[in-house]
Amino acid sequence: MGNSYAGQLKSARFEEALHNSIEASLRCSSVVPRPIFSQLYLDPDQHPFSPADVKPKVEDLDKELVHRYTQNGSLDFSNNPTANEMEDEEEDDEMSDSNSPPIPYSQKPAPEGSCTTDGFCQAGKDLRLVSLCMEQIEIPAGFLLVGAKSPNLPEHILVCAVDKRFLPDDHGKNALLGFSGNCIGCGERGFRYFTEFSNHINLKLTTQPKKQKHLKYYLVRSSQGVLSKGPLICWKECRSRQSSAACLSAKPNSSVSSTVTPENGTTNGYKSGFTQTDSPVLSPANSAVNLSGTQELPRNKNLVKPLALSLQIVGKTYASDTVNGNSNNGGRTNTSSSTPARPVPHSASPRPGFAAGDQASMSSSGPPKKRHRGWYPGSPVPPPALVVPVPTVRPLARTEPLLSVPVPQSMLTGILQPRPIPAGETVIVPENLLSNSGVRPVILIGYGTLPYFYGNVGDIVVSPLLVNCYKIPHLENRDLEQLGLNGSQLLSVENMILLTIQYLVRLGPDQIPLREEFEQIMLKAMQEFTLRERSLQMSAQCISVSPGQLPWLARLIASVSQDLVHVIVTQNSLAEGISETLRTLSEMRHQQRLPDYVVAICASKIRGNEFCVVVLGQYQSRALAESMLTTSEFLKEISYELITGKVSFLASHFKNTSLGDDLDKLLEKMQQKRGDNVVTPFNGDVNECVSSQEAAAMIPTQSLDIDNDTFQIYQPQLTVARKLLSQVCAIADSGNQSLDLGHFSKVDFIIIVPRSEVLVQQTLQRIRQSGVLVDLGLEENGMAYQRAEKYVVRLDNEIQAKFEVFMRRVKQNPYTLFVLVHDNSHVELTSVISGSLSHGEPSHGLADRVINCREVLEAFNLLVLQVSSFPYALQTQQSRISSANEVHWIPLDGVEEMGGEEKLYFGLNEYSKSLQWGITSPLLRCDETFEKMVSTLLERYPRLHSMVIRCYLLIQQYSEALMALTTMASLRDHSTPETLSIMDDLISSPGKDKSGRGHMLIIRVPSVQLAMLAKERLQEVRDKLGLQYRFEIILGNPASELQVASHFVARIKSWRGNEQEEWVPRTYQDLEGLPCIVILTGKDPLGETFPRSLKYCDLRLIDSSYLTRTALEQEVGLACCYVSKEVIRGPIVALDLSEKEHERTSSSENDSDELLIDLERPQSNSSVVTGTSGSIAENGVSSSCAAQKQNSTHSFHHAANSSRLEEGVSPEPATGDPLKQECDSLGHQMASSTSSKPSSSSSMSRTFQWPGQANKDCRSLNMSLPRIVILSKAAYSLLGSQKSGQMPSSTSLLPHADVSWVSSLRPFLHKDMTSEEQSLYYRQWTAARQHHADYNNQGDAAGSRSFHPRRLLLTGPPQVGKTGSYLQFLRILFRMLIRLLEVDVYDEEEINISHSENSEISLSERDPWPDIENFGKMPFDVSVHDPKYNLMSPVFTEKLAGIKQEAKKEAKFEESRKRDTVSMMLTKYAAYNTFHHCEQCHQYMDISPASQMSDSTLHAFTFSSSMLGEEVQLHFIIPKSKESHFVFSKQGKHLESMRLPLVSDKNLNAVKSPIFTPSSGRHEQGLLNLYHAMEGINHLHLLVVKEYEMPLYRKYWPNHIMLVLPGMFNNAGVGAARFLIKELSYHNLELERNRLEELGVKRQCVWPFIVVMDDSCVLWNIHNVQEQSSQSVDLGITSKNVSLKTVLQHMEATPKIVHYATLGIQKWNSKLSSKSLRTPFSRCHVHDFVLLNIDLTQNVQYDLNRYFCEDVDFNLRTNSSGLLICRFNNFSLMKKHIQVGGQKDFNVKPKISLSESIAPILPLQYVCAPDSEHTLLAAPAQFLLEKFLQHATYKLFPKAIHNFRSPILAIDCYLNIGPEVAICYVSSRPHSINVNCEGVFFSGLLLYLCDSFVGADFLKKFKFLKGATLCVICQDRSSLRQTIVRLELEDEWQFRLRDEFQTANSSEDKPLYFLTGRHV
Secondary structure, three states: OOOOOOOOOOOOHHHHHHHHHHHHHHHOOOEOOOOOHHHHOOOOOOOOOOHHHHOOOHHHHHHHHHHHHHHHOOOOOOOOOOHHHOOOHHHHHHOOOOOOOOOOOOOOOOOOOOOOOOOEOOOOOEOEHHHHOOOOOOOOOOEEEEEEEEOOEEEEEEEEEEEHHHOOOOOOOOOOOOOOEEOOOOOOOOEOOHHHHHHHOOOOOOOOOOHHHHEEEEEEEOOOOOEEEEEEOOOOOOOOHHHHHHHHHOOOOOOOOOOOEOOOOOOOOOOOOOOOOOOOOOOHHHOHHHHOOOOOHHHOOOOOOOOOOOOOOOOOOOHHHHOOOOOOOOOOOOOOOOOOOOOOOHHHOOOOOOOOOOOOOOOOOOOOOOEEOOOOOOOOOOOOOOOOOOOOOOOOOOOOOOOOOOOOOOOOOOOOOOOOOOOOOEEEEOOOHHHHHOOOOEEEEEEOOOOEEEEOHHHOEEEOOOHHHHOOOOOOHHHHHHHOOOOOOOOOHHHHHHHHHHHHHHOOOOOOOOHHHHHHHHHHHHHHHHHHHHHHOOOHHHOOOOOOOHHHHHHHHHHHHOOOEEEEEEOOOHHHHHHHHHHHHHHOOOOOOOOOEEEEEEEEOOOEEEEEEEEOOHHHHHHHHHHOOOHHHHHHHHHHHHHOOOOHHHHHHOOEOOOOOEHHHHHHHHHHHHOOEEEOOOOOOOOOEEEHHHHHHOOOOOOOOOOOOOOOOOHHHHHHHHHHHHHHHHHHHOOOOOOOHHHOOEEEEEEEEOOOHHHHHHHHHHHHHHOHHHHOOOOOOOOHHHHHHHHEEEOOOOHHHHHHHHHHHHHHOOOEEEEEEEEOOOOOOEOHHHHOOOOOOOOOOHHHHHHOOHHHHHOOOEEEEEEEOOHHHHOOOOOOOOHHHEEEOOOHHHHOOHHHOOEEEEOHHHHHHHOOOOOOOOOEEEOHHHHHHHHHHHHHOOOOOHHHHHHHHHHHHHHHHHHHHHOOHHHHHHOOHHHHHHHHHHHHOHHHOOOOOOOEEEEEOOOHHHHHHHHHHHHHHHHHOOOOOOOEEEEEOOOOOOOOOHHHHHHHHHHHOOOOOOOOOOOHHHHOOOOEEEEEOOOOOOOOOOOOOEEEEEEOOOOOOOOEHHHHHHHHHHHOEEEEHHHHHHHHHHOOOHHHHHHHHHOOOOOOOOOOOOOOOOOOOOOOOOOOOOOHHHHOOOOOOOOHHHHHOOOHHHHHHHOOOOOOOOOOOOOOOOOOOOOOOOOOOOOOOOOOOOOOOOOOOOOOOOOOOOOOOOOOOOOOOOOEEEEOHHHHHHHOOOOOOOOOOHHHOEOOOOEEEOOOOOOOOOOOOOHHHHHHHHHHHEEEOOOEOOOOOOOOOHHHOOOOOOEEEEEOOOOOOHHHHHHHHHHHHHHHHHHHHEEEEEOOOOOOHHHOOOOOOOOOOOOOOOOHHHHHHOOOEOOOOOHHHOOOOOEOOHHHHOOOOOOOHHHHHOOOOOOOEEEEEOOOOOOEOOOOOOOOOHHHHOOOOOOOHHHEEEEEEEEEEOOOOEEEEEEEEEEHHHHHHEEEOOOOOOEEEEOOOEOOOOOOOEOOOOEEEEOOOOOOOOOOEOOOOOOOOEOOEEEEEOHHHHHHHHHHOOOOEEEEOOHHHOOOOHHHHHHHHHHHHHHHHHHHHHHHHHOOOOHHHEOOEEEEEOOOEEEEEEEEEEOOOOOOOOOEEEEEEEOHHHHHHHHHOOOOHHHOOEEEEEEOOOOOOHHHHHOOEEOEOOOOEEEEEOOHHHHOOOOOOOOOOHHHHHHHHHHHOOOOEEEEEEEEEEEEOOOOOOOOOOOOOEOOOOOOOOOOOOHHHHEEOOOOOOOOEOOOHHHHHHHHHHHOHHHHOHHHOOOOOOOEEEEOOOOOOOOOOOEEEEOOOOOOOOOOOOOOEEEEEEEEOOOOOOOHHHHHOOEEEEEEEEEEEEOOHHHHHHHHHHOOHHHOEEEEEEEEEEEOOOHHHOOOEEEEEEEO
């Protein structure tokens, strides 16, 4: 359409108007699909175009204009829905939804002889604001100056004086009806009608004149006295701008045919009309992508294509236009720029939204096809100050200078003075330029002012490709240093011109200039200059070229180009040079040789040098013009050419064969000759024929055993799944509350894929085969197959409904973690806003609407995982994904040797490298012959898009190759060898195979219409040649399902062997082995996986329109796959990479700390799973918990940090799997999985195992080979390996069409950058374009850009296996959540049950509390039952004496003994560590951001301890929120006491006892969060920590009260903590008693209990015994989980509780029987969780020196004091197995280390003789002693071993001396209760730090065996001697000098001394 009216319209006015409307919409700046209606109105008799049509008559144009205006009401921006430009409602009514034009308004003709020029009144006086802005205008009182808009002069405002009574007030009200105004041009006054006035000022309206419509602005004078446009006149109650903008943007203007799409690109590249521009008219607030110079001009079609179309802007408007309230002048874009005096440096507009218009922004208006806007002079650094649209100029001779410049009002300060444009700066484009020369010149904007173009502007294209290279941006010093530049050295214009010429000279005949390549050249030049300047210390002047030298230097450089580059130098303006070039071109004869490039230089004295480049090369000009279109645009262009019949010339050219015969007739002949016979389907030569019935019935006999249903996860996929998981854990740990993993118990997911039916089916297949639905517990086994469909959603019109259902599920299931997988997320990234006006592409903005909607962003239980092979569009400055949340595929070279995999990934890099292999048939090929044919045809058909021509030629090539190979051998020479060999392979391979298998060929045809044409043509040729049973032709259209002929389906089914009757192939992989041609269409390949039988990818149609990295690489991605090792091995060895290979084998890929469960299985080649693999089920991915045990002990934190989660369940390769390849729906994955039987070739596995299981003749049977790719010349040169370094590779191209480079100066992107580095590079140097979904994700400062915290990006090469990886991720995520909800608790049966005393006292089983009378009569059971004391000395009882003791085998393995644990689900009453976050307890856990850590206060608390004999100072750290628990002095500073309740208090919402938890080494892992265990009630909880650990605990538990032990206890054991807790509590009890006594409370009424609880108590249970029916002997037990609150409240409610010393509960184990519960209360030891009466136990202390068994020691002493210890058996405690911290042993090392590697020191070396040379150890003396005693039993007490009848007598203490000996505990205190020792002969005596209660008489009561041994332990040598004397030990015991020992400490560490002796 463009300029040539493609066929004249019928005469009817209506049709003409409608046609104009359609054409107008085609030209509108948004990308428009070609309206199909347009052809309905074309005259069928006329040929689609003839030279006569190219240039319509002026009258036609005028007529067209009239109609266009009629259509629009005015040339205003009425259909630019920005609020500023809104017209009145009347106008909206006129533009009703029908396309019929309003009745034209007929104006009275102007009086004879009066002026009718637009912008002047009938008296001929100028009314334009531009001309009058400096005039002093006299106006009568009560009148205002207002601006009127003329539809014919949209850029101008006409000045009028109007009585203000007839204008509205600020609210849009009170305007008088009617009009009163004066003409300020000629001074005529008193116009009483607006109609009359509008005639006078030549508004030339086509609709009824209305003041509301045409009086637009108030005019105001600025401070400089310049008259300028002011605010809009507020007619009709000022509709609020925002709302109007919003409402209008949703409703496209009816005058535009409903096909507008909002892509920022041109509609139709270069039809005979001018290349469409689309410069959206944007107010400065939104000068978005088009204006800001930093924005990547080359792809911004909107910028500078000359244009003269009435502007129908619909698609591209944003409500944000109203932000600054500036209004557009008529049809002009306001480039807001400051006055020339204040240049805005280029980088001042880092974001597209910045308003400094340093780009020439085109305004688009005025009569169609007549004019192109120019640029204003300006140096590259200051932006062109001003964009000047020119008034409408009809091509009539005019003498008056109409070209004076209008001034756009600037929104910034400063008014620009008008500058006249000299008449010389215009270029008239010659008529019939394209028809005469066959070339449509492309003018590359260079530097300086481009002239205006008039005339036949449709035949030229203006490209901004290199314009940004010449604008050197202002960079920060940091960036300059990174680039190796200094600020002063920037290139002069002369240098830029010379570089440009050099670059053009260097380009090959089939290369086009590339922006990225030229930018690198410019950067290198600047670096060179900088280096030279530094080395020579000279100023820039010496390097620069003087303007005088420029012309001859330029010609000199061009002279070596063999006349391909010409230089034209002119003096006045560039217009001369361009005009000259165009004139030469139009007069040129066809045989003349044209230069490829003409460089026009204007060496003007006034303005300095300016230049531009005119591209005349046939190939270059066409490729440049086509590369300006985005994919969508050129696809629309192609469909337009097909629909309008423009291709008919071409089609008729291809009706004949290359030999000149009529193709159709030839085929008919062949068909008749063949009759009913067809070529045999398979297993026979092409010449053998059978009847068609027989052919249809032929089915291969042999089933190929294609095992379709195995799905395996290979090692790399597993590793990546773990990387994803650890990233999710990192998000949860990041502390910003964005993800709380502990909250979820289930995983659910949805996968969103682009619009491709095959991709949906493929993803469904993967989901079904992987079993993930069953593993996640989402579906039942039987149902999973059908139900899979609800988990995969296509981005099409139905997505909204399906997605709402999904989001409802998300909201309704807060405890399920949902994962939204957005697969192929780089496809269709347009924003909703740009898509809202679109009718063309249904997918516009859909992904944005789903992925970025508010519900998704806010749902706390939804993770978004975006998956892409080409993630570059997601990695911009505006990215929503934090770079930390990107997970990249593991580098493939590292994987090559992993696990000896059979197959290796063969991707883009490998294809590039393969060109150096030097093999005879390369994998990447360029069909030179085909390219030559194409270039001949391109010259012949200059008006058609090259892809159309290439496609027609390709169809002919394949058709002729088919004919040549079957019937007409004479055609062989006319097919290119490539095509011929492909077709030969395709049709001969089924013939050689008994089962009929063959290869697949993909022909990539992006345009759907062309693809359908290709399919029809090829099918027709195939059928007529009788090959319809030989191979299939399939149209691979993303929108539809696969259609395969029934006889081929039958063949595939027989190969597969086990399919149901109704089975049909749904994915390309289902076509494994089928000989076929797939014509793959659609804008992008969408990541479909192809079968191994794919052998050829024909990409000859992918040419210079694919100049972005994503577009190009995703096409070649079709061929990526996994291949057999041998394939790569050969060439690699040749390149001597073998050493590298060996290194790889030895280095392990996994992190050393990663637990790879079961991955190191022996690899076997049989199909039997060997080693520890457990079962084949494990190999196919169903969960087994074989390996859970291995990890069950890992704490979650480790899991999170080093991804140590049980993947035992993961499908690991158990056997030597043929192919580590997973099915991927991503990118262009070709990888797929194989079966676990290496022998079978799985239909899913990728690459070329040419089919045939047993075929001996098939040499490459078990080889999977890379595909062969045939590329176009343009693509080949970008992908080929750049040895010469001449061409840039595809990696340096713009990464994606939706993004733009931020700066033309930037470092190079190296090919060998890792994907992480590339991501950071793109995030720094690219920005999203305006229609990109991330565009509005802009922060004010770089730091405030909002990353979405729960969004991850998985990237990996195409077909590498990403789908399998993320499905595995879902599985291990679920497993981890279950692990997080589970806890490993100790499950060990009680010990020493047989020794326990049976109580004779029977207590009622139903009693909730013990009755103190009965309970006091029960004997105390001194035996220890806690299983953790399994390896400790038993306590002697009379029962024990009767037991025969065997040697315990495990005694020596005490260190390594692994305790039994079992996994339990956490309940709502559990205690948690720091990794738990949830809404309920986060107040309890975290400080609010407002309050800081300093809000807790530090208080010293001092008391004297009789035991320590000195004052003790403890420190409390008390958070503000907990201060209510304490009493402070009146001044509020000094801590006085901790409040205690009264015994009589009955508060159900509190527990009375303060809870103390000593903790060490477990600041993260300790279960210190009791919020849920206490059911959220008020309680007092104190952490007791060592001084050096306090900062860590304070960091993790800022809301907890800390009790910090004095520094002297930093190395102490748990005894010290318990001792100090008890001492402090007693002291506090006394203080509280004193305080409350003053308030009248009795002392004994104060609550005397505290709880001392371990930091590993996790769950509490209650057990009820139930009577069973009479037959059953045992009683049933019910157990129920209860809260700690319940347990404590129950225990605190015990009657007469103050009479008990200690209360506790029993340890849980899975075998708790009703027998053990028969006695609800026991009088025995209690551990780990005790309710302690500090009043009663005042005189019983914990031993503060102890490291081990301090509780047993304390319990024995408490009992011997006659106090009651009660254990509640109906409660039980579960303790978590925590691997870190707690009472861990010291790492005993020598104090002074001499050598690095020291053998471990054994416990027997922990003691030595005093004063000996023994190695001294760095460990506390008490610790060494206790450890020594545990191991020294045989040395110290030989008589006691296994002799429980004769225990060792221990006075006042219990120490563990090893499990082989029994200890009889005896208290020396008077009135103490002791075990009956009558008749017992002791085998030893242990005296440990004994006090004055032990006397000689006391010891004489006991009898000892002969040879019994003695051990006396004291603090120092003197007290040792004193003790022996005081106790008269030498009477009965014999000592030797050498029997004295000390612990191996140095003297400053205060060693302990002990003496041994024998009983005499």
